[in-house]
Amino acid sequence: MTHITQTPPTSAIRARGLTKVYGSGEAAVHALRGVDVDVATGAFTAIMGPSGSGKSTLLHLLAGLDGATAGGVWLGETELTALGDTALTRLRRDRVGFVFQQFNLLPMFTAEQNITLPLEIAGRPLDRAWFDTLVSTLGLGDRLDHRPSELSGGQQQRVAIARALVTRPDVVFADEPTGNLDSRAGAQVLSFLRTSVRELGRTIVMVTHDPSAAAYADRVLLLADGLIAGDIADPTPESVLAGLDALRALDEVH
Amino acid sequence: MLRLTLAQMRRSIGRLAAAGIAIMIGAAFVAATLLSGEVLTRTTYDAAASQYGDADLVITQATLADSDLAALAAVDGVQAVQPLDTGGADLTGPGGHAWVTVAGRADDPRLDAVSATDGSLPAADDEIALPERVADQLGVGIGDQVQSTVQSWAADATQPTDHLSTLRVVGLVDAPSAFLSDGGVAVVTKSVAHDWLALSWGGQDVTYWSASVTLAPGTSTADATTRISQLLDGTGTLVRTRDEQAAANAAELSGSTWALTGVVLGFAAVALLVASLVIANTFQVLVAQRTRTLALLRCVGAERRQLQRGVLIEATLLGLATSAAGVLLGIGLVQATLTVLGDTTDVPLPSTITMTPAVVLVPLLVGTLVTVLASLAPARAATRVAPLAALRPADTSVHQRSGRVRAWLAGVLVVVGAGGLALGMAVATAMSMPLGLVVGMLGGTLSFVGVMVGAVFWVPGLLARLGRLGGRSAAARLAAANAVRNPRRVATTSGALFIGVTLVAMMSTGAASVTRTFTSELNSHYPVDVVLESVAMDSDGNPALPSDLVDEVSAVDGVAASAVVQQAVGLTVTGPDGDQTSVDVYAGDATALAGVLNDADQAAALGDGTILLGESDAASLGVGVGDRVPVTGPDGVLDLEVTATDSAMAMVTTSTLAGLDHGAPASDLWLALAPGADPTSAVTDIQDITGAETDVVVQVIGLAVERAFFQRVVDTLLAVVVGLLGVAVVIAMVGVTNTLSLSVLERRRESATLRAIGMTRAQLRSSLAIEGLLVALVGTLVGALLGIVYGWIGAQILLSEVTSVALAVPWRDLGLVLLVAVAAGLLASVLPARSATRTPPVEALASE
Ligand SMILES: Nc1ncnc2c1ncn2[C@@H]1O[C@H](COP(=O)(O)OP(=O)(O)OP(=O)(O)O)[C@@H](O)[C@H]1O
């Protein structure tokens, strides 16, 4: 893996020496031990690795949801690790989108209200054309007046994706977005994510356990024990499985 | 199972404690009320008993001459007799003078009502013992001399005769409560006391109304009573033991004490009712939050009954613990009050409280019972948790449909209740006030319960509407959506507040309307604040007031305007039917009178060529407003237009009077006091000036004092009532905070999600503030509105005998309630907001 010292203009996210330690002293857990990552603009990146390897932690740090113990994260030209809470919140609001494993829709709002919520929080007007594009691409047209409790898991996750994209963020982060879905609904969600990269020009970073889900991405980063342990370009389910097997073999050597 | 309950309680200890505050306040209220009742009763009993010293028997309702006393003392077994009637004397010392009640030494020291705290009681006729306060006032101590003045009135004298003597102070005495109103009792020898009393009887033989008796050791009380009764036979005299007499005296006073305690306990019941709503809500939320745990327990085989019992045990423990804390708080409060009062007032309150079992047991039982009852519904909800719920993802938002039965019940109650209120008003006007009051109260209670039962329907709707007023910002919309998420919960929370506010608003509206009505009544009965009138010693009519007196009085602090008024005595007014009435007519400059008349209508009715008549004169003449009547005076006859028939006295302008009786003396001065001026001190100042007047005798009539007194009584009562009901409002506010924090805990993940997708801390905080505000405002606004209506109707019924009831809205009080609600709503959101904004956004991504 080559280190790029000069950020190329195409890099949407950059992390250097990213370290995260939970707790202190005896009980300290080193979730990340100096990770360097570059994510290109307009790329669909998947992060994989064994349970407890630090995938979620990395995603949180890249998205500005949590502070790093050491190291830096840049979103475009902005250094996240130097921002205060309010500035970070603004940045999340205006430039980042999230898709959660548990959907995290607000139960008292309808699908439409959930989708437009980030704009309301920002006090920004709704771009109707963009909203309609999202709704029709995601096939939510006849479900807009329903509350989350009246939607299936796949539909809820599609609402969550629309909510993540409605502000036209620079980057969308997704932590196991298909973890709670069956394979058909999962495939729908993943193909939409890929569409939004190909056709809408978004940058997406996704954590997943599923090799066939990872195969939708342009690139797979393998994480083991808080360090980058592999980088697969143009993955297929087979190449991903092979990479994971290699990791496991590495583990057994230790 | 008990172990599990305890473990769960420990986990929710903070939430339970917050709810427990509500019960604690309620229980403290009950305990403090019961204790105060005991203290009051004991104080009245002590006061009643102290004047009898250590007497064995007390004789009352007697007519005892000196010879009777001697006869009594000679009765077999009687050791000593002491008359209880007291005289009085004016004492003068270097520091000033004071009027004191005077008692004589008893033959038996056991009958002395007071004892010497310093020095001794008098043994010789030129000695006196004084209450400490009186000694201070006179500027004397033990060994100093005071001069006494006792007045006697000879049978046909116009002046009293002063009898002076000089006495030496030999001791200071305590002031037992029975003599408190007189500033204590001074003690002289028996013979001096008898002489002074005889002087004030003006030479007649003194007879006593009551006396105390001690018996020789070994004498049977019953036998002695019989012998004494036989001696005093046939005069309606009562012979009782000291304790019987004290109890009889106390009963007279304490009938009202216990009635008062009963009323205050009524307020405590309101506070407890509100507390029960807070508790019910808390348990509902706790059960909802524990759905998963409960379902898991069901999965592993727990029975429904076990879950229900778990909740009830929890409620019992909470109720016991917080009620006990409440009892301690109540006891502490009353003891603290006694300690503070003991240091600052002369009221002889006991220095420590007396504990009775009721003081501890009643609040403990009531508090626990209320808690358990309040948790019954949530406990039933716990049993309804299906084992399957453990497997479903937690969804805390509840969209229950409230029953149709409930809607019907609420509707019927409100309609029937409103009918009852209307009927009550009609009955009060047409038949009898008490009956109307009963009907009206029934109607009011029914409609109030109806509104409470229907809260599930109107609270969310109103919240949504109010929320829309809050603006279109994300924070406001989120707040409104969150507030109505759980209709039942928010209905209970607002309902608790609603009860307290309705009662407060009702009381203050009722009181304001009553005051307003009486003010307009008073305005026509007492047209001016203060009247100075020179008093004639013969029938020639009143002499004119000296002009320097007028100037001096007008300059008194607090006097805002004055009008010199002429008084024409005995003018003749002829009615349309030829009836004639002799009327005293008052006249003044129209502008000056307008400045002092309280009733603006009367001031406006006054003009040249018009006459204002009093109600009774107008009625006997058969004239009404607009009629013209001939008025005859020594200087002529004028045809005057009647412009008012509700004046307290007949009034014309000076120029009108000139044509009737131009020589009428300016014998009156009418004064208006500045708004806010203390009428008592102003009138006292005026009396000082008129008292120094030597040429004429001037009577000062301080109508404003009377009115101020009336106003103060109403204000004080209202303040007490509102204060007591305020406890309920405070408890309800605790409920708002508690519900809000619990809801925020439930919404941790949502808060984190909102933070993750870009909501700032400030936005989240303001959203919660708006939510708290909305919940507080709904209960307060509806409560205030309903309270005004109830207050009005109540005033209408109570004053149905008064011709026109002036309805008033106590804007200031209602504004205050609203302000408190707003502040409390905002305050209620502070703690929950802290915990919500501290939730790191990462938690939104965490799986459970
Ligand atoms: N808040 C926390 N406090 C303490 N330790 C934590 C915390 N969050 C994560 N960890 C630890 O950090 C390490 C990495 O956790 P992380 O959640 O990033 O793993 P992951 O790769 O996402 O695992 P999974 O695939 O199971 O989701 C783990 O050992 C975990 O126990």
Ligand SMILES: [Mg+2]
């Ligand atoms: Mg993870």
